Structures are given as structure tokens and as C-alpha cells.
Amino acid sequence: MLSKEEIAGLLQAHSERVMTLGTRQIYISRANVWTTALRVFKRPSFAESCDKLYVTFASDEHDAVEDAADLGGPRREFFRLLVKAIFQDSGAFEGTPNGCTPRLNMLHLQNGVYRTIGRMMSTIIVQGGEPPAFLSPSVVDYIVSGDILQAHVTPDDIGDPDLRENLNKVQHATLQDDLDKAVSCCDSWRYQVEGLPLTVTMANRDVFVKNAVLYHTVLQRQSCLDQLIDGLSHYGVLALLRENHSLRVLLDIPGEDKGQEADFVAGILKPSYSVLGSNRRAKEELMVVKFREFLQCVQNKELRDTYGDRTLTDDEEAFLKTLSPGHILAFATGEQQSPSHWFSSNS
Known part of the structure; x- marks a missing residue:
């Protein structure tokens, strides 16, 4: 990596x-x-x-x-x-x-x-x-490889909640009776998919699940993906x-939202100080300290405390509850996360 x-x-x-x-x-x-x-x-x-x-x-x-x-x-x-x-x-x-x-x-x-x-x-x-970066990893697998068989799929790649739940039951069944009941919930479509095991056992259930998910997530939408x-x-x-x-x-949905961290935002919005010894340097450093404290307050949902006993409107209260460091980054740069490549003077 x-x-x-x-x-x-x-x-x-x-x-x-x-x-x-x-x-x-x-x-x-x-x-x-x-x-x-x-x-x-x-x-x-x-x-x-x-x-x-x-x-x-x-x-x-x-x-x-x-x-x-x-x-x-x-x-x-x-x-x-x-x-x-x-x-x-x-x-x-x-x-x-x-x-x-x-x-x-x-x-x-x-x-x-x-x-x-x-x-x-x-x-x-x-x-x-x-x-x-919002695509399912299985979709990105197909994009970067161009090969359907290189797509690593799981039932959680399926959007339909009922279909996803049924295949999860098949995958996690521990007894053959439970497996038979779970497979019967798939009868409305499984016989239309050529190549799936007609009789699903504990030995081939993983193959059944993988190929079924591959069919529903990639094969059915292959024309869309190819476009x-x-x-x-x-x-x-x-x-x-x-x-x-x-x-x-750049396409995979991230495991965690780094754009919401105060330190991350502060790292993107780096200050440009006056030279040491100038009259403005001390004020600039104090301003940066206050800005970092502000970002931490936003991240920890402590910004309301800084207003003391001041009465806020309902809209203002709601705004403070939803405000995140990512919103600060968006205000300053137009983006809530790191751009695909660094900002430059002509970007």
C-alpha cells in the first residue's frame, strides 16, 4: 500500500x-x-x-x-x-x-x-x-481487475434487505435443517441462476452463497458497471x-471518516506565519491556538459550553449539535475530506 x-x-x-x-x-x-x-x-x-x-x-x-x-x-x-x-x-x-x-x-x-x-x-x-470513495469494495474489485471472478463478495454487498438476510441465514446456518429452511427462502430466484447447486449442503453452502451474491451484485449489473x-x-x-x-x-468506501477529525483538518489548514520577531507573529500564534481549541470543541461537541448562559434559538442549538470539523474544512476549501491530491496555488 x-x-x-x-x-x-x-x-x-x-x-x-x-x-x-x-x-x-x-x-x-x-x-x-x-x-x-x-x-x-x-x-x-x-x-x-x-x-x-x-x-x-x-x-x-x-x-x-x-x-x-x-x-x-x-x-x-x-x-x-x-x-x-x-x-x-x-x-x-x-x-x-x-x-x-x-x-x-x-x-x-x-x-x-x-x-x-x-x-x-x-x-x-x-x-x-x-x-x-463510496463504492462497495466488490465493485472496485471489478473495476480495477476487469474480471468478474476477481470480485470478492459477501451478502452485505446486496442492497435488497430481504435477499441479504436470506443469504446471511444460509451462510450462518449450523444445522442442515436450518440450512434447508434458509435455502427454501431463496426458491423464488435460485432455480433461474444456472450453475448454483441444486441441493445445498453444509459442504457446498459457501459456494452457493458466493455465486448467488456474485450474480445479484455483479452479473445482473454488469452492463451498468461496464459503462x-x-x-x-x-x-x-x-x-x-x-x-x-x-x-x-479513491473509490473504496473508507473504513472511518478521517475528514471529521480535528487534527486532520488542522493539518490541512496549515498557517502561514509572519517571520519570527515581527509584531504580528505573537498574535498569529495565539490565533492558531484558539483555532485548534475551536476545532477540538467542535469535534467533542463542547462548543455549546463556550456560550455560557447565552440563550440560543432552536436552529442554533441544532446547528451546534451537527457541526463537525469536516464542515469547517468545507467552509475553508469547498471539501469535507482530503482532496485526491494536495491543494496548490493554481488548484
Whole structure:
């Protein structure tokens, strides 16, 4: 496994190789991120461009555009909102205990939406956005290997709760009678899947479960996955992933949310001090100390205590309960987690 710094270096070098010097302006509605982004990314001409995006957010209330120049912040904010839209608003994915997996949507398949989503993910990764790391590891196995048999699956990769529960019962049965009862719950579909054991015993139940999960999570959605993979070839991201399997962390759902840690956020938002001995240095160091204390209060849900007896509105109380260090990072950079490669003066 590569370190975060090594991964960042690989992405930075790849970005410099594949991106062109021009910019491409796009207009996005915050209220309709998925719809407005889809209109941009699905254009055939978009796949031919390797320019850096220049994002302008439209104001739906005033039928105008915001004045903020895109020096990196609006683009990163757009990428963060786009990742959320892909997995929550597009209708192309469903959640499982192990992460997101493509939902079989025939209309999306016919319109090439999964391919477009792959282009979105490639653009986010190459242009320094917050990685779209929400996919189930079994899905990423197939993406990086291109081989269905290389996908390591478990019942928790299945989105349908009833199907997942039935296969978990099969997998964890300790007696043959219990196994027979669990298998009978699968009778509505198991005879339609060629190659599954017709008679399931304690000796072959693991084969039954593995192949059944493989059928429901990969084989049934292979056309969706292949479109997604085709889209990931944009910017050469697919080839990069297959050459360096450590980069799969850009797609794998993480084990823990590092973006919510105060120390992590403080490490990203490093201060730029005045020279030692200057009149401003002492004040700057004090400000950094206060900022670190503020982040710790946010992380430990102690921020309310700093207000003493001050009366807060219900909305203010609710805000303090949900505020996290990740929100502070998003306010400062447009992203709630570490970007795919480090911030730079021109990113």
C-alpha cells in the first residue's frame, strides 16, 4: 500500500500529464446539482476536453450568477456537491452495508448515464476534488481487475434487505435443517441462476452463497458497471487505477471518516506565519491556538459550553449539535475530506 503522500504524488504527476492549459466554464445550480451537471458532462464534446473546469454557481432565487471567481474554491465545492449528487440524487446507485453498488436502471443504461458518471468521477479525481470513495469494495474489485471472478463478495454487498438476510441465514446456518429452511427462502430466484447447486449442503453452502451474491451484485449489473468503467477511462484514470491498485482508495468506501477529525483538518489548514520577531507573529500564534481549541470543541461537541448562559434559538442549538470539523474544512476549501491530491496555488 502506498502512503497518502505517494498517492498524492502519483495523482499530481498524472494530472499534469493529461490536463491541458485551457479552462472550460460551466454553470451549476446548487439547488439542482445533479441535473445541471449531467447536462454538461453528457455532451460528447466534454469527453474530448481535458481543460480545467471553471465553475460558476447560478442563483435560482435571483436568476443571476454569483460573483465569486473560481480560483479553486468553487470548483472544489462543486466536486463535493457532485459526489453527493452522484450517490444520493442520480438514482444510479443503491446503498449496502459495504458501500454503494450500481442500481439496475434501464433508462440510465440506455442514456449512457453510468458512462457519464464515470467521466464525472475521473474529472473529480484528476482535478483535485474530494475522492468519490463510496463504492462497495466488490465493485472496485471489478473495476480495477476487469474480471468478474476477481470480485470478492459477501451478502452485505446486496442492497435488497430481504435477499441479504436470506443469504446471511444460509451462510450462518449450523444445522442442515436450518440450512434447508434458509435455502427454501431463496426458491423464488435460485432455480433461474444456472450453475448454483441444486441441493445445498453444509459442504457446498459457501459456494452457493458466493455465486448467488456474485450474480445479484455483479452479473445482473454488469452492463451498468461496464459503462461506468468506460467513463473512468476519461483522463486516463482507469489505466492509472489498474496500474496502481493502491489508488483504489479513491473509490473504496473508507473504513472511518478521517475528514471529521480535528487534527486532520488542522493539518490541512496549515498557517502561514509572519517571520519570527515581527509584531504580528505573537498574535498569529495565539490565533492558531484558539483555532485548534475551536476545532477540538467542535469535534467533542463542547462548543455549546463556550456560550455560557447565552440563550440560543432552536436552529442554533441544532446547528451546534451537527457541526463537525469536516464542515469547517468545507467552509475553508469547498471539501469535507482530503482532496485526491494536495491543494496548490493554481488548484
